Amino acid sequence: MEQIQKLLIIGFVWPEPNSSAAGGRMLQLIAQFQQQGFAITFASPAMDSDYMVNLASLNVDKTSITLNCSSFDVFVAALNPAVVLFDRFMMEEQFGWRVAENCPNALRILDTEDLHCLRLARQKAFKAHREFTIADTLKEDVAKREIASILRCDLSLMISEFEMELLKTTFKIDEKLLYYLPFLLEPISVATFEKLPSFQERQNFVFIGNFLHEPNWNAVQYLKETIWPLLRKQLPEAVLNIYGAYPSQKVMQLHQPKEGFHIKGRAIDANEVVQNARVVLAPLRFGAGIKGKLIEAMQCGTPSITTTIGAESMQGNLPWNGFVTDDINEFTKAAVLLYQDEKLWKVAQQNGIAIINQRYSKELFENDFASKIIFLLSNLEQHRLDNFMGSLLQHHTLTSTKYMSRWIEAKNRI
Template identity: 50%
Template sequence: MMQLLELFRSCDWQVHFASPAQMTEHMADLSLAQIACHGIELNSASFDVFIQQLAPDIVVFDRFMMEEQFGWRVEKFLPDALRVLNTEDLHSLRDGRHQAVKEGREFDLQDMHTPMAWREIAAIFRSDLTLMISEVEMTLLQSQFHVPATQLHYVPLMIKSAPATHRPNFDERQHFITIGNFRHAPNWDAVLQLKQHLWPGIRQKLPKAELHIYGAYPPPKATQLHNAKEGFCVKGWVDDALQAMSQARVLLAPLRFGAGIKGKLIDAMAVGTPSVTTLIGAEGISEEWPGAIALDDKSFIENAVALHQDSACWNQAQERGDVVLTLRFLASLHESALIERLVTHHAKINSFRQQHFMSSMLRHHSMKSTQYMSQWIEAKNQLSLKVDSSSAE
């Protein structure tokens, strides 16, 4: 989202960021980029007034839940605005994979036949354009759920320039690192996999090695895993994740479920840190992995140890990472294409909408359910306020 906001500003577009989320100490200061921030309310007609006064040409919804909440209001009061859904990743794919892991079986596409998928894919159909960060997920949407290619646009996580040549080398680095928001289920599962199955094997072969575990919002159950004697060090929040990564020799990401592409692995490549991950972790990024893709615990341990100990292997992995970033994730490869797509879609919005009958049909029907639910909640909240006010009197 930050990359999109910065790109829009670089085009000299007037950009407003509106969110119902509470402010936190870790939030970015968007005013530095001349981006206006607004607090908005869920299930409130106050948004109707706000959006009419602002009258944007393009509205980007960050994830399908925001499209559900505000999409019908935008369509009602600004029918000519281009509605763009930013998925980040397919939540229903991640949820289906998570369910398969919990049940101890292989993932099947039937695992996506869930209420979450119905909601998410309906939001994709309703939107004029949906931004996808994974080509794998674009293919899935088109082949399995018949989403038209004309409603999808590929724009992955991006880096501004080619990887720097002056980075800490093999001898200047030490230890392992893993990183990720603890509130994100795949990240917490990965920490548990490291603690219970992988780190003991790595530590046995490298008795002086340490694993530094970073991430926002570490709960007590995470901090309780900290054990300095075992080299299992739960660090929590880090102000500069890239700096921390650049000091580590190897990044470990034993992801058993998830979706999209993993920012931590793109960041690791950007600072020249080889990684060991899984097929899920590597999905949508590259098969020529800058490190190793492990298919089981034994392979994961062996590759982690080899990368940590073998400088030649490590240097080759770092070079592969540079190639992957340069060929696939440079901003110059994607930014102009996205802007052109948005401008073209906005200019020919009625023509594109006429091509998508399913989109029109879903907006006619499913928008009513989200609209009426929101209005019911709004009415209920207003009634509660009146009751509270009467009680106070």
């Protein structure tokens, strides 16, 4: 009888699909590996949350693990997974060397989510009021950590083609270590489309995004201080509803019903909120990766207006689900047009559905991804021989990070 292969996912947090795109992405990966026949254990050092998904309902084992503790060595050796998936590079830093030491034959995969060095470099450039350049990413300390993690892993899953190209050209990463795997979605059928609310049945503008994510908080400030006053002059009765998980007091203080600016907090059902809105506003001024809020807008048949960073790597050669502009006046004009012009709105809606079906339909990726995993499991030794820099970094990590972690563990016992 053939033994079922095991996958260990080491999560930065427990998945919260209703709080962030990252949570939804993780559930998509779990489904893909289950389809490939893997028995999955999800482990994390994070505290439980009220909004985390019930992993048992997905037939996934849940295990709490501890940072800087040899109890993980015992756990991972006993589990003996064929594949280990690190959720963001920070988890590979903490646990990668332990996996390499206790399960040397396990395929190590990094899910990057987005390139942290790119997001942080853009954020710093924005806050310093200067133009961002690709060279800024090279100056980020976090880039050294992130790139080292990518090199140590056997494969890194990339959600953005722009970021893949950045890694290959700026950081000289061998493309054999990178794999493009965007959001894996159900295609939008005619039957699904026909159930969506019509232009006439919808009202108001909406923004939605997790407030623990700095680009979202910045975008809401931008809306409140700059864009919404201009937009309200042209549409005096318009309302903007702001939704998002984990709103802080500073977010709630922006609530101004008299100005049509409503801070709603966490959405009980994000799809319902976006489906009932007529237009999504997403003026993101920095960030990286693929924007879950804009994918969600397309799935809900809701046109959007965003920036070049917001739309980065999302549409390929297809027309956008609305408008893309970095100019405040053009952004405002586009919002008014989309809100009032039903014919234009319907064209934008169809554009979004085409993007989902032609670029994010899971059936476009799942067979090739399964083949990639099988190939790497069968050719792991040669794959690692071809990645000498990764082996070099793994060697030095084992002799440095290992002893730092052992020191912390010993100190914690005192």
